Amino acid sequence: MTTATPTAPLPLSARRRWTVLAVCALSMFLVGLDTTIVNVGLPAIGRGLGVDTGGLEWVVDAYTVVLASLLIASGALADRFGRRRVFQCGLVVFGVASLACAVAPSLGLLVAARAAQGVGASMLSPVALAIVVNAMPDPRERARAIGVWAAVFGLSMAAGPVTGGALIAAFGWRSVFWINAPVIVAALALVAVFVPESRGQRARRLDLPGQVLLTLALGVLVGVLIEGPRIGWASPLAMTGYAVTVAATAGFVRVELRRDEPLMDLALFRRPLFAAATLGAVAVFVALNVTLLLNTLYLQHSRGWTPLATGMATLPMALGATLCAPWSGTLVGRLGPGRPLVLAGGFTAAGGLCMVNLGRDTNVLLLLLAYLLIGIGFGFANAPITNTAVGGLPPSRAGVAGAITSTARQVGSAVGIAIAGGLVAGVGPAGLARASRPGWLLVTACGLFLFVVARASRSAGRRS
Numbered sequence: 001m002t003t004a005t006p007t008a009p010l011p012l013s014a015r016r017r018w019t020v021l022a023v024c025a026l027s028m029f030l031v032g033l034d035t036t037i038v039n040v041g042l043p044a045i046g047r048g049l050g051v052d053t054g055g056l057e058w059v060v061d062a063y064t065v066v067l068a069s070l071l072i073a074s075g076a077l078a079d080r081f082g083r084r085r086v087f088q089c090g091l092v093v094f095g096v097a098s099l100a101c102a103v104a105p106s107l108g109l110l111v112a113a114r115a116a117q118g119v120g121a122s123m124l125s126p127v128a129l130a131i132v133v134n135a136m137p138d139p140r141e142r143a144r145a146i147g148v149w150a151a152v153f154g155l156s157m158a159a160g161p162v163t164g165g166a167l168i169a170a171f172g173w174r175s176v177f178w179i180n181a182p183v184i185v186a187a188l189a190l191v192a193v194f195v196p197e198s199r200g201q202r203a204r205r206l207d208l209p210g211q212v213l214l215t216l217a218l219g220v221l222v223g224v225l226i227e228g229p230r231i232g233w234a235s236p237l238a239m240t241g242y243a244v245t246v247a248a249t250a251g252f253v254r255v256e257l258r259r260d261e262p263l264m265d266l267a268l269f270r271r272p273l274f275a276a277a278t279l280g281a282v283a284v285f286v287a288l289n290v291t292l293l294l295n296t297l298y299l300q301h302s303r304g305w306t307p308l309a310t311g312m313a314t315l316p317m318a319l320g321a322t323l324c325a326p327w328s329g330t331l332v333g334r335l336g337p338g339r340p341l342v343l344a345g346g347f348t349a350a351g352g353l354c355m356v357n358l359g360r361d362t363n364v365l366l367l368l369l370a371y372l373l374i375g376i377g378f379g380f381a382n383a384p385i386t387n388t389a390v391g392g393l394p395p396s397r398a399g400v401a402g403a404i405t406s407t408a409r410q411v412g413s414a415v416g417i418a419i420a421g422g423l424v425a426g427v428g429p430a431g432l433a434r435a436s437r438p439g440w441l442l443v444t445a446c447g448l449f450l451f452v453v454a455r456a457s458r459s460a461g462r463r464s
Contacts, residue, residue, distance in 0.1 A: 016194070020135045021145050023190045024128040025152040027091060030183055031121045032153045034098075035064060035413055036160030037167075037176050038114075039292045040311045043300045044173040051107050057226045057421040060293075061414045062111045065222050066118030067125070068410035069215040072263050073206060075126035083127050083134070084197045088188060090123025095184035102177035125406040129386070134198045143333035146387050148326055153382065155325070159318045161292060165311020209255050210263035217248035218411065225418030229425035264404065272456050277388040278408045280341070280453035284381045285412030286419070287348055287446035291317075291374050293420040294436045302360055302432040316368050320347075320375025328383040337384030341454035344384075348377030348447030355440035358433045377447060388457060 038045070042056045051059075078086040097116035104110035132149055136142040167175040224241035231237050256262040269275045292314070299305040299313060328340040351373030354366055386405055420439050427435040 017135045017141075018145075019194050020196070021132050021148060023187070023194050024087075024131050025149055026183070026190070027087070027124050027187045028128045028149065028153050029156040030094065030180060030187075031067075031125050032156030033160050033163065034117060034121065034180070035060075035067075035410075036156075036289075036292055037164040038063075038160075039296050040161040040164040040307050041168050041173040041176055042293075042296060044168055044307060045110075048173060049107050049110070055107050057417055058111050059107070059114055060417045061222050061226065062114040063118045063121070064410045064414040064417065065219050066115045066215075067121045068407050068414060069211070069218050070119060070122035071126050071407045071410065072214075072404060073211050074122040075130065076206065076263075078123070078127040078130060079199060082197050082199055083131050084191060084195050086123050087127045087131065087195070088191055090120045090127065091184055091188050091191070092120070094120030094124065095181060096120075098177045098180035098184070102174045129406070131195060131198065135196075140333050143383075143387055144329050146329055146332075146383055148329060149386075155318060155322045159322075161296065161314040162311040162318060165306075165308040169306065169308035205261050207255075207259055207261065207263035210252060210259065213248050213252035213255060214263065217245055217252060218414070220248065221245045222414045222418050225415065225422055229422050268404075273388060276453045276456035277385050278404065280381070280450055281385045281405055281408035282412040282415070283446040283449045284344070284348075284378060284385065285409045286416040287352070287374065287443045288378055289413045289416030290420045290439045290443055291351075291371070293417055294424070294439050295371070297424055298358070298432055298436060302429045313364075313367065314371055314375075316372035317375030317378070320372050320377075321379040324376050324379030325382060328380045329387075332384050332387050337388050337457045338454045340380045340384045341450050341457060344377045344379075344381035345447045345450030345454065346377070347373045347380065348450065349444045350447070351377060352440050352442075352444030352447060356437055356444070358437060358440065360430065360433050362433070374443065377450075381450060384457070385453070 038060055042059065045059060046052065046056050074086065074090070094117055097113050097120055100113035101110060101117065104113050129146075129149065132145055133142060136145045163179075164176050167179060171178075220241050224238055224245065228238055253266065256264055256266050269278070295314065296310055299310040300307065305313070324343075328344075331340045351370045354370035354373065419442065420436075423439050424432055424435050
């Protein structure tokens, strides 16, 4: 039976509200950082553990697939048992798993530890956003807060390669996991002191059949994308993977439509604005992760750059994301999501077009320009997409709302990594630039899709 939990939000001073945002943003920084910090270290991890490109993709996607699969359930758990409590549990799990990654002696154990990191991270991402939304009842202030939150998350994603390159150059690839420990300790202390407990007004039952089917569909889909170049796209094993993915997806839809309290309320996707925002989140993170992985492999394998130099090359991307995300949040609060989405789409598409004729000796200035444009597009995209998705659900379901948005992001991350790795799997340094060109066309297409999302948001605004 569904139970009511009538907890009204505590009235917080402005200083306390923004302190809560800062604490949640610090923890969210870890989630985004660990999505991308490993990218620049993949060649070093491969050399250290004797692993090829296909195996290395699992080091990244074991984290993102588990994270994407569990986000919605974690949001529901937070609404039921308390957001601060679940958030603290997530920090502990994430920290212990990070230590396991740092000492992993083999690929299998590293992938397992990365999956455990994803479990912990799933209790941080949607819950952090729900805590922020709960602390910011004023819509304008909430829009600005989401802009800051998106800026920190965007910075963490874009800064991951820079941070990873510096750590690997100084201390080796295992340091990208050791660095999490002091941040986790600080975050636990700050959450205990500053973050108030909150819950959803309605507690929801866990949807275990839906959870299993969602995990199965995402895991098998990403697995086929990663292993397809090795096993053959038309092999019996690949065909089995396609069939399992379709069957699990169909089963998930069937189960969700029949449950009174589904894991994911599919009726929301009948609203064009919500559906467009969710697909837009997938597109943004496909573009970002295709860019980061292709950049790492191209610069280190084809041009012989060091991990530090490769990470430094993405500084323009981090700069663009950091500067434009807060601006985007302000624009959303004043003008709505349409204009920031148009800017996001235009800059992302322009960055992808800069790279479609990539060669082994492409001018470095063109590379830096492309990364800057993509970073600006990423910075402008997050706030309007997040604000639109969260605004599409009742405030009492803030945990689930944040989880749906975050799930879309991580699905995009996992698919982007799998597609980019599949494009260059087995390709030597001389042919890597040419093999990566379809990936840059995909980045361009993702940017253009944001124009569709912008149009949907404007149409919805005129009707409201």
